[in-house]
Amino acid sequence: MARRLTDPETGALSPAIGDLHAVGGMGHGTIPQRRLIPLLARLKWTLWKRSFRKNIGKLIGTIFGALYGIGGLVMLAVLLGGAALLLDGAGPDAFGLLMRGLGALLVLGWLVIPLFAFGIDDTLDPRRFATLPRSARELQTGLFAAAAISLPSLFTLLALVIASVCEVLWLLTAAPSGMATVIAAAVLMLPANLLGLALCLLLPRAILAHGATRQSSRRGRELGGVLSLVVMLGAIYGFSLAMQGIEDLDAAMVLGYLRTAVGVLAWTPLGAAFAAPIDIAEGHVLVGLARLVITLAAIALVWLWWRRSVRLALRSALIGDATSGNAKVTALVPRFAPQNALGAAMGRSLRYWRRDARYLASLGVMPVMLLFFTAMGVLSPSQAPMAVGGVVFISGLSSIALSNEIGFDGPAGWVNLTAGIRARDSLLGRVAALAVFTVPFAMLCAIVVPLLVGMGDLIPLVMLGSLGAMMGAWGVSCLVAVTLAYPAAEPGTNPMKDRSSSSANAWIASFAAMFGVWVPQLLAIGLAVWGLIVGSALIQLIAGLVSVVCGALAFWLCLQGAARILDRRYADLFQKVRAFV
Template sequence: MAGVLSSEQTAVASAQHAGHGEIPTRAVIRLLMGLKWTLWKRSYRKNVGKIVGTVIGSLYALGGLVGLTFAFLGTTLWSGGGETFPLILRTLGVAAVLLWLLVPLLAFGVDDTLDARAFALLPRRARELQPGLFAAAALSLPSLFTLAAVAVATVFEAIWLLLLGPGPLWTVLALIALVPANLAGVVLCLLLPRAVFAHQAGRASSRSGRELGGILAMVVFLAVVYAFSVGMQSLGSLDLDQLLPTFLVAVDVLAWTPIGAPFAVPMDLAEGAVLVALGRAAVTAASIWLVWRWWRRSLDAAMTSALTGDASSGTAKVSALVPRWAPSTALGAVIGRSLRYWRRDTRYLAAISIYPVMFVFFGAMGFVLPESRSFMMIMVVAMGGLTGIAISNEIGFDGPAGWVNITAGAPARANLLGRVVAAAVIVLPIVLVLSAAVSVVLGMAAHLPVILLGMLGLVLSGWGASVLAGTLLPYPTSPPGTNPMKDKSASSANAMLSMAITSAAVGVPQIPAIGLAIWGLLGGGPLIELLAGLVAVLIGAVVLVVGLRLGAARLERSYPELFQKVRAFV
């Protein structure tokens, strides 16, 4: 990239008779737009999946434009009065800006094509690159479809103002402000993700910040999806007549924020609220200026961090490998190392960060739908039990670092048991506390013994199945510190077979305990429930002991061969 830019700069400077390093802003804009176009075209070479995805996405977008057109027709020309048209416009404006803001925050795995760090070695400041980067940002299918949707809305706004407007003066004022206000909304839509991407790039030199940011984005995304699902399920029990005033207040409040201010200005003028329109226009102008400045500072920070690299003060806290409460043996060393993995490795963090969201989701669904509380509690217990399979690919997670265990001669049993103990220290308290909280919220506190003991039994079964499956069917994974959503290892045959076996091994041995639990819950009484929980724990302990013994024998006998399967990251 740097070579292309340097040759282009030289050509432009020669044509303009400029000195060394000088380049007009228009030339930078043309150059970056051409670079964005070239990179966009090359991204489709031999990428059938992206081509198919783009075609499908474009068809959906075209269908959305058609649906939007008919919606506007129904609320303007076909409705006669068109009283709901201003409300619909304000709502769609809020949705558009909010969507553009949330995409870079929640769509982990989405990268900025023209990353600011790629320009770090060039003798250009953010002030010089910013106009070109903004113009290049508009050169994308989402930007073009957004512009098309705003154009359709602008046409129908003009039609509504001319045919159904409240008066000549307000109509003229609204028509004058219509195009500038809507264009300001489009500008804000494009600026927000640019600024967020640049801010994320500026922080990307910190590995811990990058990892935690990816995990947080994933958790927020799942929380938004589940919250939407819970909200849709609760609509049936809500009174729409009571909900509508709250919705109107929410739209009006958001219209005073950068999210909804731009597209609300023309309708405010049409309704005669001049002061309100001026206030929201000021909010829009201030928002664009502030986001532009934020983007510039983030670009400078990103380009600087790309040159300096990962900063390290050299004052990192050094702690003992073996925890104080663990034995000073090979088992303690494995426990300490595994605990560090759980705290620092993105793959482990991603594995445990999802479960709190799932527990809250099941609890919320049971609270919203009382008739489904029993089923949701069963899902909580099953989800808690499945946390045991989080260690089903421990050998694969070691990757090329597994040679240390071979050369150090670490005992196979200690190597596997230490990983189980570390998982128990990190995961088990979270699972038990959350499941107890959900059971109390759903009014099932009387069944806590069978719930907690049954979940503990399932977790023990999962650990036993995992340590065995991890030594029989290990598979390579993405390296530590990478985006967990970009891990392609799950598509391998070993991964699918391992997950299927371990998932089955969690529940199948527990069938006697499950039968006793059903008997107790259907009328057998608290003693039968307690017996079911104890049987579940006993079965889980047996599965764990057997899994450890067989897994240790397999690891002791075939560790070099297993290392060969996972020595490289995918």
């Protein structure tokens, strides 16, 4: 506890931590529970302030986040205020639809966004309090109060204040029912909004606490992070596709779908709290009371689940995560690989690609992006060439995952350094491991996607172009990996919470690899465009062959140069990446 929650500069305990030791130390039981709540809130505030020391990036990010938050509040006030003050027949209906929909999106955002990014930090991880003689029941209220100390919590509270003011205006000017229901809705509005805020704070805390228990394995958390990334990208691409096709839809039909979706969400814990006052104001008293019951039941269940997770987290912090000893042992060198140093490097990398979330995220993004390009080509025939070109594009980008291979090794790189393995074998083994996953997938997509969009005659060009782009990308990535290595996040890190990209080397390496992929393919791209314009299958075939030859030549040249650099500078590179960020 003391070691983890100390001042990063002086190493001294914060005043709040000292008080916590007093609360949980020899005087256990003499300090009332009501003192523990402000102590935990003070601890969260102290640690949050100190996290900005010598962290200019976080300070700048927080300032920009606050500016975006203020802009969002202004937009919310204009949107809800305009809907509340409409005097025609659409006014009441528009405001009710907005309040129910935005309320459900607010709770959903608090549930989902912290899992994808950094909206909710885990500063007060329950496991850090395991050495204090305090139960989960005693800690829970204080942890809940501490969860409210954050910028997202502040902006959520301000948003609810704006929504409440606009709701009062709506009740006074455009409420569709009688005075009695209007008064009842006004009285119920504040408690309902506070219940919605409580649910917003509870959901992420309960999920994060569950992730800290032994029941949530490290493997499960890693796969959950990768799945979160894939789902988020899928949602973004799906929204983009919907926006592209929305102009072809009937406005009345879209509004009908929207009403149906909001109506369903209002009967779930996501939207029940914010829909209840609107229902009562519209004269549906029993419906509003039923939704309040749903909200209270959801809060109670999440509270009990959180308490159970905190209790298990406290226990797991003390007894550890011992393994059963039944782990399956497999040969380091796969049977299909050469039984030498090259095969050993390939086998080690294959294990990384199967088990490490940092690598799995790269593989998971590839099919999502390809599905997006394919859907564009299927839904809009004019976008078919983009779908076919997307196969080559994604094949090349998928191979730049090797651009920080040395950094991903981290402190484990000393094994390669001291074993005396040749740099060429080490790099080639890493490339071979990636090729096992990406080449079959790329070749399959090069056949399936052109057939789906009605351009089957381009299959040879797409297959050869994808293979050439991948080979060139392997070589460029190897060269970037040994010249611009940077520290990476440790294994098991959620891909959405990886802070390694904050360094200048990371940005330079990413851009160098991304643009360097296409330099060897410029001649082939020019020939392919020429062949497509004139409709010559022979020129297209020549373009594909040129792509393969240029890619193979770029791979061989870059691999030779990267191997020489790595043999000469491996010790220096290890010093740069030996500590995880």
